[in-house]
Amino acid sequence: MRTSVAGVVLVGCWLAGVGAARADEKPAVTPAKGYELRVVAIGDTYHGIRFKPTTGESWSMLNGQWEKLEEAAAPPAGDYDITIIPAEALLAVRVDRVTGTTWLLGKGKWNPVKEPAAKPNAKPPGPGFALRHTIVGDQLHAVRFHTKTGATWHLKGDTFEPLAEFGKVPAGEFDLTLIASKKDWMGFRLDKKTGTTWILQANLWQEVTEPE
Numbered sequence: 001m002r003t004s005v006a007g008v009v010l011v012g013c014w015l016a017g018v019g020a021a022r023a024d025e026k027p028a029v030t031p032a033k034g035y036e037l038r039v040v041a042i043g044d045t046y047h048g049i050r051f052k053p054t055t056g057e058s059w060s061m062l063n064g065q066w067e068k069l070e071e072a073a074a075p076p077a078g079d080y081d082i083t084i085i086p087a088e089a090l091l092a093v094r095v096d097r098v099t100g101t102t103w104l105l106g107k108g109k110w111n112p113v114k115e116p117a118a119k120p121n122a123k124p125p126g127p128g129f130a131l132r133h134t135i136v137g138d139q140l141h142a143v144r145f146h147t148k149t150g151a152t153w154h155l156k157g158d159t160f161e162p163l164a165e166f167g168k169v170p171a172g173e174f175d176l177t178l179i180a181s182k183k184d185w186m187g188f189r190l191d192k193k194t195g196t197t198w199i200l201q202a203n204l205w206q207e208v209t210e211p212e
Contacts, residue, residue: 038092040084047090049082056080060090060108070109075101083133085140093131093142093155100129102144104158114159125149134178134185141185143176143200150174150189154203166206172196 039048039061048061049069056075059066078096085091092105103110128147133140142155143163150169153160172191179186187200197208 036082038082038084040086042086042088047084047092049084049090049092051080051082051094053080054078056094056096058082058094058110067108069105072109072111075103075110079127081131083131085133085135091140093133095129095131095144097129098127099124100144100146102131102155102160104155111158113155116153116160116162125151130176132176132178132187134180136180136183136185141178141180143178143187145174145176145189147174148172150191152176152187152189152200152205163200164204166204169198169205 033053035050036053037048037050039046046061049058050061050066051058054077056078058069060069061067075096078098078101080094080096082092082094085093090105090108094103094105094110095101102113104113105111125146125148128149129144130147131142131144133142135141140155143152144155144160145152148171150172152163154163155161173193175190175192177188177190179188187205189198189200189205190196198205199208200206
């Protein structure tokens with residue numbers, strides 16, 4: 001907004017006060033990215049999805065043009081990420097990193113993954129959800145986890161199932177790695193703050209023994 005010549009005189013009178021007020025203001029937040037792109041090679045071709053991280057809106061690339069992906073219901077504002085699963089047909093997983101809400105893409109439509117029954121009086125863990133996947137044969141294995149609590153859920157069909165713990169897991173800064181052989185898959189969880197590591201076997205997390 002421009003200031004008139006007459007207004008310049010008044011500016012000098014209250015400029016110091018404005019400067020003091022601005023000292024207490026919070027710094028401006030860096031604008032979020034408008035779009036992100038995910039592309040994977042499938043043989044001699046590819047699958048591509050463009051999406052808005054703040055709204056979850058998404059488009060698939062088909063024959064050199066974008067086509068809007070359908071929604072069972074419009075997703076709320078959030079912090080979205082999308083992973084394309086290498087497969088002949090377009091298959092992808094979308095997760096809101098704020099709430100953990102997850103969708104599976106099938107036949108050009110996002111369908112929400114069902115959540116397990118919530119524990120009584122359980123408090124939401126807050127932002128910090130992420131997802132990892134691996135493939136055994138033609139079977140997708142996806143695990144959603146929380147980067148602060150270490151809680152994990154395995155995708156079975158169209159439903160998340162909590163993975164069991166052998167012992168209590170303290171709050172930390174967690175990351176997850178999944179690997180697969182031709183017949184089976186395994187998971188590894190690391191607390192990046194302490195180095196504590198767990199192996200997932202038979203859907204049960206067991207802590208790796210430290211050296212004496």
